[in-house]
Amino acid sequence: MTDVADVSTVRADTPGSRATARLLATAATAVGAPDLVLAVSRNGVRTVHTGGGSEPGPVPRERLAYELGSASKPYAGLLLARLVAQGRVRYEDRAADLLAPGLPVHPAVRRITLRHLLTHTSGLPGLPADFYPQAVPRWSTDPYGGYPADRVVRAFLRARPRHRPGTRWHYSNFAVSVLGHTLAAATGTPWEVLLHQRVLTPLGLTATRVRPGPEGADAVGHRRDGTPVPALDTGGFAAAGAVRATPLDLLSFLEAHLGGLEHRDPALSAALADVTRPVLRRGLRHGHTHTLTWFHHPSPYGPVLFHAGATLGQQAFLGFRPGSGLAVAATATRRVHRADTFVATAYGLLTQTP
Template sequence: MTAPQEARRTSPGPPPQDYGERARLLADAARTIGAPGLVIALSHRARRTYRLDAGARPGDAPRYELGSASKPFTGLLLAALVAAGRVRYEDPAAELLAPGHPVHPAVRAITLRHLITHTSGLPALPADFYPQALPRWSTAPYSRYPADRLVRAFLRARPRHRPGTRWHYSNFAVSVLGHTLAAATGTPWETLLQQEVLDPLGLHGTRLRPGPPAGDAVGHRRDGTPLPALDVGGFLAAGAVRATPPDLLTFLEAHLPAAAAPTPSLTAAFADVRRPLLRRGLGHAHTHTLTWFRHPSPRGPVCFHAGATLGQQMFLGFRPDTGTAVAAMCTRRVHRTDPFIATMHALLTEKL
């Protein structure tokens, strides 16, 4: 890998910090992880530093599959639509999705807020997902589970817990949210996200479907075998986003309190998604915002979300109190014991 590169945004911000220290931190993180195709993008007080493959430039970097790190985009979309008065957090999802359709009482009680905060009582995936996915588990498990099937699974669901009582991570729930927002507004989720989030933030390198092979990063198995592009089927809102490293830094920088949002609805939305909302984890030591994990650290709270597809890994995080953001990605899904996430989380807590 080459030495880290520094890039200044149009608005340079405060006087620069020690670039050599930032470069050292990124180099140390890269050596700790050792994953193929690793990119680390750091922003501190509007100054950007990149760790890229040899000879690469930030503007030429491909789009990476975000996997579950797509969820903060869907959460921000929900918050923007609420701020614009188009939906409410407490709207019952089933009534927006299929008015008058008979559903279980617990399903009737599930709100948009429950879906995005993983407190709906729904499982991680629909019960009938696994039999159809197993034959394609290592290549395209989501591809043959379309939107209409996912909606039907929600309408006939029997939640495990009463909505709002327990936290349980659910791709199913966030995907239902995407289809519910589309039904409530009469606009496809992809179009909504483009109009309300991607275009206003200038995320012109971000896509919601696979693009030309030359523009998308290729994921790999642990043995180096390349994998096909991710097809998420009906689970768009939970994992469809693909983005470049500069776009991801722009997205994260927009979450920082000092940033100026381009629209009034996004100004309110960013405030909503930064706000602690519920407690979870051992001893309830960790909080969760509308869409971000929020962990304490000696230098202030860290907001982050990770994601993985069959052949790629992603970490997004920011520190509201220090104006710091980190996006990291690699082209191999790392093992549970791999230090990728822990290293990126620790990088955010460094004193810059």
């Protein structure tokens, strides 16, 4: 797909930033989407490339809010880590005890901790079993909106985990959604308010939210055939996939993980350090490493931490390289498909850039 809008925004006109702009412009040719943003921060110097197959609108692409899908999970993880740093909860607190103290549940459910929920080791399936009958008829339009928060909680309390908590890794939107509801119950504060109070506001992320913004403020997703997709309604699964943010705010979020908050907010600084530490290894020869919230891979230039996400019509990639000052944020308004190159392109910028 040929770009009809191709703009590079560089905050410092240096040889390094100009080289990064050329790198992003080249990378963008590998991705076809109506709207595309590739954004890089090197030690706080930002380079943003925008393009895509559609005509740009009145709001610059880098200032539109994009649906993050599963790339919302690092925000939920940082929220948990900050509440732990502040002594409000502990990683080993049992979710059922916080959600429904004294209510009879399956013994395996009783053993599920907040850490299990966040690290996908709870034994819960990816989604509740009764999610699919109501979702399948509207799979391409609104699969989550008809499954509200109270239903997610009820499904958790009557669950029968497939594996003993803490023994196996299985990616679960269900589990992270339960984490969000548990933190809300533990603090007496709705998850959305809690996220704003403890993460978004302290980090200055004023263009990040969990609901659609005013008309014209959000990017519009598209199916593979180019058909526009309605804004995502995550229903009761908000903690697992509801965050929307501009690429510039995504860079701010990633830059916070690269340091600089030690004297501003000790609890938040401690939480940011906590979520970057490897806590789990799995797979053949324990080849896959995870922190509390990030996938953790080696690269020629040191470890990289990243998370990707997709919704019905949008994609996002977030990643950074601790110790190098490099962060990469990418967004696209096109549904993922089998031959998709978006994640590979963004991942390459993170892992192959000196």
